[in-house]
């Protein structure tokens with residue numbers, strides 16, 4: 001009788017206590033069934049995060065049994081991921097341009113297309129001696145920090161309307177060893193008469209009511225970083241209109257925008273007396289960044 005009871009207990013344990021490998025597989029299945037496209041990768045990254053291990057550990061010791069608390073946390077994270085919450089908000093970090101940035105729901109999750117903005121900015125900055133750069137709406141700080149680290153001669157300032165975003169960006173700056181002057185500001189609002197050689201921005205450019213806002217985890221992201229609550233060009237208009245008062249002669253303005261905003265962006269630049277307005281596509285071939293100089 002006693003023996004039978006123990007056997008039942010034993011089986012019970014065997015059923016619920018899972019190894020790393022089993023967890024990876026069952027997590028992948030749960031996420032795939034919920035329609036998560038990157039199910040295998042996401043299951044692995046969540047598993048590595050809760051178990052405090054690396055990819056190599058999973059491959060080398062898949063039979064390792066997970067601690068009960070890690071197992072429970074993994075299941076809770078899987079449920080949140082299955083309901084659409086972005087992976088980066090669960091682990092609190094994400095990689096961009098080869099660096100790990102901390103993120104919170106106060107900031108947009110870095111998008112690979114923002115690398116275009118950084119590349120175009122670097123092309124111009126690396127030609128100058130001690131360029132002054134301003135990043136408008138810095139969020140997690142990816143643009144300002146990438147520029148500061150990849151063009152050490154640059155003096156980089158960054159603003160955001162959100163205090164929470166600035167604290168995330170400051171934290172990333174310290175962790176990654178960059179030096180940036182942060183201020184809370186509604187675009188140029190608190191910048192007085194400061195002038196720069198380059199102004200960059202990845203502003204909110206999705207139009208209010210765009211169905212895209214309801215997809216791909218966007219409802220979990222800060223709406224003020226995604227949409228201007230108007231036609232999608234409202235913040236771009238403000239950024240272009242205020243730029244001349246904050247640029248040195250010959251200074252550049254570069255900003256990211258939506259797939260269908262290239263013509264409008266170039267027109268705004270030209271109307272504001274900028275020269276040679278151009279648009280550059282992202283890796284998917286979509287118009288993504290426009291810019292011009294004074």
Ligand code: GLN
Nearest residue numbers: 202203204205206225226
């Ligand atoms: N590229 C983002 C998206 O469409 C929007 C980013 C932004 O508004 N700055 O998901």
